Amino acid sequence: MDDQYPMGPLVPCSFLPDEFIECNTPELLPPAHNDTLDAGFCSRFGGQRAEDVEWTWVACRALPCIECRGRRHFFKRTPCIKYTGHYFLSTLLYSIFLGVVAVDRFCLGYSAIAVGKLMTLGGLGVWWIIDIFLLVTGNLTPADDSNWEPYY
Numbered sequence: 001m002d003d004q005y006p007m008g009p010l011v012p013c014s015f016l017p018d019e020f021i022e023c024n025t026p027e028l029l030p031p032a033h034n035d036t037l038d039a040g041f042c043s044r045f046g047g048q049r050a051e052d053v054e055w056t057w058v059a060c061r062a063l064p065c066i067e068c069r070g071r072r073h074f075f076k077r078t079p080c081i082k083y084t085g086h087y088f089l090s091t092l093l094y095s096i097f098l099g100v101v102a103v104d105r106f107c108l109g110y111s112a113i114a115v116g117k118l119m120t121l122g123g124l125g126v127w128w129i130i131d132i133f134l135l136v137t138g139n140l141t142p143a144d145d146s147n148w149e150p151y152y
Helices: 088-101 103-108 111-119 126-137
Strands: 021-023 055-062 073-079
Touching: 021 073, 088 103, 088 126, 103 111, 103 126, 111 126
Parallel strands: none
Antiparallel strands: 021 055, 055 073
Protein backbone atom coordinates (compact mmCIF):
# COMPACT_ATOMS: atom_id res chain seq x y z
CA MET A 1 0.00 0.00 0.00
CA ASP A 2 1.27 3.47 -0.86
CA ASP A 3 2.27 5.39 2.26
CA GLN A 4 1.07 8.70 0.80
CA TYR A 5 -2.37 7.57 -0.38
CA PRO A 6 -4.66 10.38 0.90
CA MET A 7 -7.82 8.27 1.01
CA GLY A 8 -6.19 5.55 3.13
CA PRO A 9 -7.10 4.79 6.74
CA LEU A 10 -3.88 6.19 8.24
CA VAL A 11 -3.69 9.73 9.57
CA PRO A 12 -0.57 11.81 8.79
CA CYS A 13 1.80 11.63 11.77
CA SER A 14 1.90 15.43 12.08
CA PHE A 15 -1.91 15.47 12.55
CA LEU A 16 -1.89 13.13 15.56
CA PRO A 17 -3.28 14.53 18.84
CA ASP A 18 -0.90 15.31 21.70
CA GLU A 19 -1.69 12.02 23.46
CA PHE A 20 -0.01 10.05 20.66
CA ILE A 21 3.19 12.05 20.19
CA GLU A 22 6.24 12.95 22.27
CA CYS A 23 7.67 16.43 21.84
CA ASN A 24 10.75 18.11 23.22
CA THR A 25 9.98 20.85 25.73
CA PRO A 26 10.86 24.42 24.78
CA GLU A 27 13.88 25.82 26.59
CA LEU A 28 14.78 29.34 27.64
CA LEU A 29 17.20 31.00 25.24
CA PRO A 30 20.54 31.84 26.89
CA PRO A 31 21.02 35.61 27.41
CA ALA A 32 24.07 35.68 25.13
CA HIS A 33 21.96 34.47 22.19
CA ASN A 34 18.85 36.60 22.68
CA ASP A 35 19.07 38.13 19.19
CA THR A 36 18.20 34.91 17.31
CA LEU A 37 15.44 32.46 18.07
CA ASP A 38 16.26 28.87 17.14
CA ALA A 39 13.75 26.05 17.00
CA GLY A 40 12.94 24.81 20.48
CA PHE A 41 14.01 27.98 22.28
CA CYS A 42 11.97 30.83 23.77
CA SER A 43 13.15 34.28 24.82
CA ARG A 44 10.55 34.25 27.62
CA PHE A 45 7.84 31.98 28.98
CA GLY A 46 4.22 32.64 29.79
CA GLY A 47 1.78 35.45 29.36
CA GLN A 48 -1.68 36.07 30.70
CA ARG A 49 -3.27 36.74 27.31
CA ALA A 50 -2.95 34.73 24.10
CA GLU A 51 -1.34 37.69 22.30
CA ASP A 52 1.42 37.83 24.92
CA VAL A 53 2.55 34.21 24.50
CA GLU A 54 5.53 33.44 22.25
CA TRP A 55 5.54 30.41 19.97
CA THR A 56 8.38 28.13 18.86
CA TRP A 57 8.92 24.99 16.82
CA VAL A 58 9.83 21.79 18.69
CA ALA A 59 10.85 18.36 17.43
CA CYS A 60 8.15 15.71 17.88
CA ARG A 61 7.86 12.02 17.14
CA ALA A 62 4.93 9.63 16.98
CA LEU A 63 4.84 7.01 19.72
CA PRO A 64 6.17 3.61 18.59
CA CYS A 65 2.84 1.83 19.10
CA ILE A 66 0.90 4.31 16.91
CA GLU A 67 0.41 3.73 13.19
CA CYS A 68 0.40 6.81 11.00
CA ARG A 69 1.56 7.76 7.54
CA GLY A 70 4.38 10.04 6.56
CA ARG A 71 7.43 11.00 8.56
CA ARG A 72 7.34 9.87 12.20
CA HIS A 73 9.69 12.72 13.23
CA PHE A 74 8.40 16.23 12.52
CA PHE A 75 8.31 19.78 13.90
CA LYS A 76 5.26 21.20 15.66
CA ARG A 77 4.49 24.79 16.63
CA THR A 78 3.98 25.06 20.38
CA PRO A 79 3.48 27.92 22.85
CA CYS A 80 6.29 29.01 25.17
CA ILE A 81 4.43 28.08 28.35
CA LYS A 82 5.64 26.16 31.37
CA TYR A 83 3.51 24.60 34.07
CA THR A 84 4.85 23.95 37.56
CA GLY A 85 1.79 22.59 39.36
CA HIS A 86 0.05 25.81 40.43
CA TYR A 87 -3.73 25.58 40.15
CA PHE A 88 -5.79 28.76 40.19
CA LEU A 89 -8.77 27.30 42.05
CA SER A 90 -6.62 25.78 44.79
CA THR A 91 -4.75 29.03 45.25
CA LEU A 92 -8.00 31.02 45.35
CA LEU A 93 -9.41 28.70 48.01
CA TYR A 94 -6.16 28.98 49.99
CA SER A 95 -6.47 32.75 49.75
CA ILE A 96 -10.09 32.84 50.88
CA PHE A 97 -9.86 30.38 53.76
CA LEU A 98 -6.17 30.49 54.80
CA GLY A 99 -5.06 33.84 53.40
CA VAL A 100 -4.85 35.41 56.85
CA VAL A 101 -1.93 33.08 57.62
CA ALA A 102 -0.39 33.60 54.13
CA VAL A 103 -0.80 30.05 52.79
CA ASP A 104 -1.63 31.49 49.36
CA ARG A 105 1.61 33.49 49.16
CA PHE A 106 3.70 30.54 50.36
CA CYS A 107 2.00 28.32 47.76
CA LEU A 108 2.85 30.75 44.94
CA GLY A 109 6.49 31.03 45.99
CA TYR A 110 6.48 34.51 47.55
CA SER A 111 8.12 33.41 50.81
CA ALA A 112 9.45 36.80 51.97
CA ILE A 113 6.12 38.55 51.42
CA ALA A 114 4.32 35.59 53.00
CA VAL A 115 6.31 35.92 56.22
CA GLY A 116 5.31 39.58 56.47
CA LYS A 117 1.69 38.73 55.79
CA LEU A 118 1.81 35.93 58.35
CA MET A 119 3.33 38.14 61.06
CA THR A 120 0.64 40.80 60.59
CA LEU A 121 -2.18 38.23 60.25
CA GLY A 122 -2.93 39.27 56.71
CA GLY A 123 -2.33 42.94 57.38
CA LEU A 124 -5.20 42.80 59.89
CA GLY A 125 -7.43 41.55 57.10
CA VAL A 126 -6.62 44.25 54.56
CA TRP A 127 -3.78 42.35 52.88
CA TRP A 128 -5.98 39.25 52.86
CA ILE A 129 -8.78 41.03 50.92
CA ILE A 130 -6.28 42.67 48.55
CA ASP A 131 -4.72 39.29 47.70
CA ILE A 132 -8.13 37.81 46.87
CA PHE A 133 -8.79 40.78 44.59
CA LEU A 134 -5.33 40.44 42.97
CA LEU A 135 -5.90 36.73 42.32
CA VAL A 136 -9.34 37.24 40.79
CA THR A 137 -8.13 40.04 38.51
CA GLY A 138 -5.09 38.03 37.36
CA ASN A 139 -2.45 40.29 38.91
CA LEU A 140 -1.15 37.69 41.39
CA THR A 141 0.53 34.82 39.56
CA PRO A 142 3.16 32.20 40.49
CA ALA A 143 6.55 33.68 41.40
CA ASP A 144 8.43 31.47 38.92
CA ASP A 145 6.58 33.07 35.95
CA SER A 146 4.82 29.82 35.14
CA ASN A 147 1.22 29.62 34.00
CA TRP A 148 -1.71 28.18 35.91
CA GLU A 149 -2.08 24.44 35.40
CA PRO A 150 -5.05 23.68 33.10
CA TYR A 151 -7.95 21.55 34.35
CA TYR A 152 -8.39 18.80 31.75
